Each structure stands twice: as structure tokens, then as C-alpha cells.
Amino acid sequence: MRKADEQGFREFAAANAASLRRTAYLFCGDWHTAEDLMQSSLMKMYMAWKRIKDLDNLIAYARKVLLRTWLDEKRRPWRRAEQRDGELPDAADATVDPDTTSAKLWARELVHTALLQVPPRQRAVLVLRYFEDLSVAEVAVAMGCTEGTVKSQTARGLATLRTIVDKLDNSSGRVAS
Secondary structure (H helix, E strand, O other): OOHHHHHHHHHHHHHHHHHHHHHHHHHHOOHHHHHHHHHHHHHHHHHOHHHHOOOOOHHHHHHHHHHHHHHHHHHOHHHHHOOOOOOOOOOOOOOOOHHHHHHHHHHHHHHHHHHHHOOHHHHHHHHHHHHOOOOHHHHHHHHOOOHHHHHHHHHHHHHHHHHHHHHHHHHHOOOOO
């Protein structure tokens, strides 16, 4: 790879690695796996950099590569046997009222736990639409499907997410404020 291409890739990777890692975390629910997914995606992009460097929207392409990498990873048999039951540590913000912080952390954990139980394609649509704030058309391109599929998967995903949140909320015994 030429030095200019190498430098261009390095700049792209440095500018977008954190965003891709966050998206990967929302897909898989584990920071270590998210890091692996982000690195694998960037490696795939590095190998194809000569062909893709002139694309209009490299970050959209990177999200698509990340999504495909995650879906491929989900299909691997050894992943199915692995259980992840660990608790994620939460950092407290000293500048916020403890009661408010506690409620926000509880709600965030509830939604995150529920999101991890949503089927993979529905979860991918929800993450791309609502966490990455992509349009229906952009999600359709990233997932390689029609806009109608994105809309139906979004509706089904939201319904599934609501059902799971209700179950988790009722089983926790906590009253939502």
C-alpha cells in the first residue's frame, strides 16, 4: 500500500474506531467482543482500502462491514455455547443527583438487557436506526435489504423490545418513575 493510502486509512480508522466500537457493543453486548469486531472490520477495510477509499460514504460502508462481521460471528458454532452473564460496571457521575443517576442507570441497564434478547436482525435494525440515527434508506443499504424490510423489522423489533422490557421490569419488582 502506498504511504498516502496508508495515511488515509490510519486517519479514517483513528476518527471512526470509537464510533464503530460503540456500535459493535450495541450489537453484541460485550466490550471485548466489540473490540474484536471493530478490529476485524477495520482489518477487512484495510485489505480492501485501494478499492474503497474513494467511496462517497466510507463510514456507511464501515458500518455495513461491521454488521456483516457481527452476523458472521453470531453464526459461528462456538459462540452459541458461550454464556455471558456478567454484570457491566457502571461509573457514577459525581455531578448528578444520586437518585436521578440511579434511575437512569437502572433504565439504561434494563433497556440494554432487553436489547440483547431481541433477535439479531431486529437488534441490528434498532441499533442502526435509533442509536446510530440512520435513516430507513441508510439502514437498508447497510443491511442489504429493502426499506420495507427495515420498516417491518423495526416494528417487530420495537414490539419485541417492549415485551421484554415489560417482563424484565415486572420481574425486577421496581416501579418505573
